[in-house]
Amino acid sequence: MKRIKFGIAGRIARIRLDDAERMNRLDIHLCDELIEAFDRIAADGRVAAVILTADGANFTAGGDIAIFRGAAEEVREGVWNTVGRATQVVQRMRSLDAVIVAGLQGYVAGGGLGIALASDIVIAADDAQLLPAHVTLGAPADGGLSWFATRLMGSRQALDWMLSNRAMHADEALVKGLVTRVVPRDKLDDVVAGTAARLARGPxxxxxxxxxxxxxxxxxxxxxxxxxxxxxxxxxxxxxxxxxxxxxxxxxxxxxxxxx
CATH class of the missing domain: 1.10.12 (Lyase 2-enoyl-coa Hydratase; Chain  A, domain 2)
Known part of the structure; x- marks a missing residue:
């Protein structure tokens, strides 16, 4: 795998986005690697907890928007395939028996934000900022973002946030129910690992x-x-x-x- 680091040790699986130079931007290749990882976890049958984190200053800057340029039919095909892959990632996350613990830092944007919110326990660093991003592109949403935001925040709050494209700080995201816990940036990996270890010891x-x-x-x-x-x-x-x-x-x- 080129875009993620992945491994299973006993009852814990670890997935780490590993494309920090591109701010862990989502594209078909990254999504395909995530799909493969979640399929391997599901097939393992022992995993009780999954750690989902990212290298670099930011969890993800969202989709690789540069690929959506060109003739109309090419753009439509690119959107169809990329959004389709992100959809498959979210579906696998939500159908997984294991509990997914995500650790978020820096910017968490666009379709990548939807994937982050698809996790079961979401621990945010105190520097995390959640950014819908879609409306500034003249686009709606993908990666399940509108579904998760609506259920976690309520329709009025979700609509206002997504239309305004306001970066939401981790502390506000905690109050709104988008994240489970906020911790200092230098404690993020330890808290995520500790949470997964507790789940791994559980039933x-x-x-x-x-x-x-x-x-x-x-x-x-x-x-x-x-x-x-x-x-x-x-x-x-x-x-x-x-x-x-x-x-x-x-x-x-x-x-x-x-x-x-």
Whole structure:
């Protein structure tokens, strides 16, 4: 892989955008590498946590806009293919059993911002700035940005932010619900790694089901969601992780869900 660093060690996978000279701009090649990485994580079957970070001063400057120049048909084809790849990245992230922990620094813009918000836990450095960017190009949105912003902020806040193209500082993003936590820049990697390590020690199946339930709750009616909770609970009942959790609770000790 040329645009990302990727590896799996036990129950933790690490993906690091590795194109700092180009400010980790999204293009088909970067998206294809992300797709391959998430597919390998899904196939592994052991991974409980994924770390998503980036080299350089900025997480991503968004799409590689220079490629969208030329004859109308060429532009349309380029947009179709690039946005399609970003869509596939987001779909894989949201369907992944493992919990994705993102660490954001500097500018997080455009379609890359959508991918960042697709993560499950989003930890921002205190220098992070979230920038929609699309409207200044005469474009709408991609990478799921309008979907995530609307659900996390509400429609009026999301619309105002995306139309104004205002860079949102990490502290405001925390208040608006776009990020989970804000930490000093020099602590970002350690906090992200520590969060992933905690998840890796946890009950992988239960964590995956909690992720599914929380996201399903956004659209499910209460009756249907109650049924989903019951089915999820039954999926772990009688299993090794649940047995360990119950035994640890009764014995008043810490549960050991993984020996790694």
């Amino acid at each position: 992988r199946t239960a964590q995956s089901l909690i992720k599914q339930l929380v996201y399903g709750a956004e659209t499910a009616p209460l009756a249907g969601h109650l049924d989903a909770e019951r089915a999820a609970f039954m999926a772990v009942a009688g299993g090794a992780e649940f047995a360990e959790g119950v035994d640890a609770f009764v014995a008043k000790r810490s549960a050991r869900f993984s020996e790694e």
